[in-house]
Amino acid sequence: MSDMHYQNYIEKIVRDELKKAYERDKDLCTCDICFQDIMTLTLNQLPPMYVSSDIGHIMTMYNLTKDQLQAQVTVELQKAIDQVKKHPKH
Ligand SMILES: [Zn+2]
Known part of the structure; x- marks a missing residue:
C-alpha cells in the first residue's frame, strides 16, 4: 500500500x-481562518472520497459522474461561503 498515493479527492475539488470563488467574490475573506472554515464546513457535508490514481474506478464505485x-x-461550497461571510470567526 505504501506505494499508492491516496488523497481525499473531494478535498481537491x-x-x-x-x-475560483475567491476570484469571483471579492468580498470573500481569504485569510487562513476563513479558508479552513469554508473547507471544513463544505467537507462535512460531503462523503469523503479517498482514491488512488484510478479515478475512473472510484467514480464508478460511488455511482457519481465527475459532473x-x-x-x-x-x-455545499456556496452554503459554507454564505455562512462564513455572515459569521466570520474573527
Ligand atoms: Zn477571514
Missing part, C-alpha cells in the same frame, strides 16, 4: 472551487 460530484461540491 473543493479546494479548486474555492480558489454530478462537481455540482454537489458547488452547492
